[in-house]
Amino acid sequence: MITIALPKGALLSDSIQLFQKIGLDFSAFLDPKNRQLQISDPTQTATALLVRATDVPVYVEYGQAQLGIVGYDLLLEKKPVVANLVDLKFGSCRMSVAVPKTSPYQRPVDLPPHGKVASKFVNCAKEYFRSLDLPVEIIPLYGSVELGPITGMSEAIVDLVSTGKTLRENGLIEIDTLFESTSRLIAHPLSYRLNLDNLNNWVEKVRTSVINQP
Template identity: 50%
Template sequence: MNSTLTIAIPKGRILTESIQLFSRIGIDLSGMLDDSRKLIFDYPDQLVRALIVRATDVPTYVEHGCADLGIVGKDTLLEQDKDLYEPLDLKFGYCRMVVAEPAGLATGDDPTRWTHVRVATKYPHVAEQHFAAKGVQAEIIKLYGSIELAPLVGLSERIVDLVSTGETLRQNGLCEVETIAEITTRLVVNRASLKTRHQRIRGIIDGLEAILG
């Protein structure tokens, strides 16, 4: 049996912080920062292979067994609802998923009285579930970027999006009215890999858990 573990990690801030985290448990993936075009990095001396994948694709690679482990934001996991084992909150990349609306609308608005809303978002599944749970009929408009623009041009009254400081919302005349979820980066594991390579994967989980406190 091939004992090499495959880890899927997205580019950007998550990649840098993941590499720092793995280095603290003796897994050196620093070579991933050296070549911006390479997508597969083999570390045979460590029995590790690392893949650079789009953040939204990490759960798919892990669910289908192309990667044993993955690093991904909780927002992606909530939206996709894949069949994965999620053992660990890695405690970085903190932000919030919120409902926001124009400040002028928010002044006299009461979310508990909403019956119908039109919402623009990158997260239609999460938004639909959130409003359905509140008994609110929601017209969801899927966008891929610049979500804050939608209320400004009349595409929607409200948005569901990620915020960290909220500064982008403020600059566009929007304010938060509800928090749907707090988001951090998570470790996910393929369920079959957890059984067939239990000792190795459990060692990584335990090692990360120990340094994260």
């Protein structure tokens, strides 16, 4: 029996739809009364774990789940040792640099050397500014990154943007995009290579389902 790690939050309902299309029903997780974090599909073919999005690659890396769904942004940030197999197309967003509308810095390279940039995605931000040869300091924040520029703690932020509503509400504008992100099907590398529990068959089903979707 294979185990699949599903992410709580924004990607959950699309993830469950995807597996429904290939015959695995984990919709019990969408019941607001559900408190279980581990369920089997009704045909007893697979088990699903409901975990925080950040934890999905951990469960897959340690082989506790053979498959998982995770945003490409997390793969770039955490660099887990997992196989990135299928672009699932949903959960589109982008990693952007944003500054206050009134900022004198309207291009990333305008930012002052040793300026400060607040981000949850410390590694992505560091890599980006290193590639620009700009020695800024990255301040790790875990909630409300927008508060960085509002309080004056940082000149800019690097954050995930989907609709752009949060940025607009906080008077921030995007001045560059680091990369675009979508959800990915990931697998435990060894299980995939050895085709344990006929894993490749499930991966192919997901791949075909994504290609054939309208």
